[in-house]
Amino acid sequence: MRRAVRAAAMLLTASVTAGMLSGCDAARATVSRVVDGDTVDVVVDGREQRIRLLNIDTPETVHPDEDVQCLGPEAAAHLRSLLPAGTEVEVLVDEETTDRYDRVLAGIRLDDGRLVNAEMARAGLALPMQVGANDRFLPEVEQAHAEAVAAGRGLYDPEIGCTVPGQVTAVEAAATGLATPAGAGTAEQADTAAAGAAAVAATALALHSALSSDAPRDGLVWAAVRDRDDRPAMAQRARTAAGTAEDRADGHRATARELRTPPPPPAPTTSPRPTTGSTGGTASAPRQSPATRQRPRPAPAPAPEVRDSGSSGGSGGPPGYTGPRCYAPGGKTWTPC
Template sequence: MSSSKSRQLVAIKFAGLATAAALAISGCNANTTNRDAATASLNASKNEAVVVRVIDGDTFVASAGGGEKTVRLLNVDTPETKDPNVPAECMGPEATKALEEFLPVGSKVVLELDKEPLDKYGRTLAGVLDSSGRLVNAEVARKGLGVPVLFEPNRKFYQPVVDAFEEARTAAAGLHSTSIACLPAQQVQEATKLVDSLVAGPLADNNLDLDKGHAGLVTALATVVALKAAAEANNLVHWAAYEPSQRNALVTRLTSANAAGSGRQTAIVAKKKALADVAAEAARQAADAAAAAAAQAAEAERVRNLPPVPAPYVPPAYVPPAYVPPAYVPPAPVPGPKYTGPRCYAPGGKSWTPCSKK
């Protein structure tokens, strides 16, 4: 539904209230004069209020019926700014400022109730019409600062808020912007981009750089996990502003980044173990070498401290004795018959031996 049609619906609702009031007072047929009179009567009724102060983007305090009441805009939800346990949410201050502009302090408004007038906190649940008849609930959504929400059984202003919200989505206003850094889509882009950069390239070959990479992944993945949990819970205004398909695409991207980052962490742990194993082996080899060197030095010292070793035995050179032929001793005469055969005399003719017969 277009913005003009939405405003027409609000104007019709407001005119209907005015007409009903006028008929109740005068009993006359509805006409322009009667509607004006009825509007004046309605403004004087208990549904008219004066703005005292704005609390946040969807809540304000009004003075009505002689007292003050806290009014919660029906069927629209804006980012939180008043939760004492968490910081102000993205676009929360902007929503508060917008409501302050829609509802200046001292301005008169009409509070239009639905089936259930109060919430569990005692706040008045209402559609709020400003002095020009605009439905402020829808105007907050039209600026892209709120999302449609149902407060069952109160559905009276839901569709006008939905129509205004769609206008803001088409215009990429507020929560639908692609340039506001604190919005989920941009946070997902930055977080996954950081993970991508941390898992790119080969692993370092030293523990210092590996530890830096691991620490960076721990921080980046914490953001990824938190964003994914928020997306899956879908209980924040910012995530509720996205179409289901867009939200699913963001969750898929976060899931992939988480898997890539976790895989890189596993690889870093394995690389560190491998480096530790190499270092341990090098240390073992160094220890073995040191032990061998120490043993060698100890042996050298032991040898150095031994008593002097005697000179090696060198046998005397062998000198063969001079040959001295033995003195000739003639054989003793052979006893027996006297030899009468030929005699062979030795040189000098002093001795002889029988000569063999030839």
């Protein structure tokens, strides 16, 4: 029944497919060129047809309204490696055979039996997708995609910086690699280090917010982690990295403030007066002002000793004489002086 429906659909769209399939769901074709990760041109019966691979979605590279997405060039390159120009392939359609761009919706199988649609998912370069009733190749694609997730390939590779796991790894490495505040030599260097740490913190916080929110985000890299069980763990890793970077920024700001604060003036000290003269030696007495300086007084001369020679001492002086006396040698007799 399913095959009959496909055949009828193909007959109805024969003008679009230009006789590529005539009442059946498969045709031989030759690859002419790869357009991007999920689009390829083939030649059937001398006429070129554009094929859009069913049940996969790959990062954009040639969309007129979108930038080149993460791993878009890698997806196109991988499809070229699977479908070099001149490769003979089998083209298989499903319920709906064309899209609004008049591309043939199909799967491409190689002569060795591999489904190219599934091989793109197995490399981690395509996500499973179903549009309308076309689900013919979805089981093979989903199984291959599960292998890519388990192996961490492509959109799930933590070593590729543009993937979400890669972004988490990058902010962790950036936060742990920040310089410590003790390494700043000047206030300007500390300011620069603080600004760098703050930027890392802001990036990590934005990543944490995106991983914690259920709001849809553009890009296949975010679609790849939308339903992953480890998304909360990745969000927590981003928050931890943000905390580390914030601590570093605060430390550098404090260092900059310290480097800009002038040191306190030295405490006043009392210098002792020199205890020696200019020529050294013994200590000199404190100097006195001329007003307080006193001249030494001369010692009084000793009074001449008066000795009484008595009445029998000779006739050296009148009796009762008390004036000055001049003694003769030997000091026994005297005369008035």
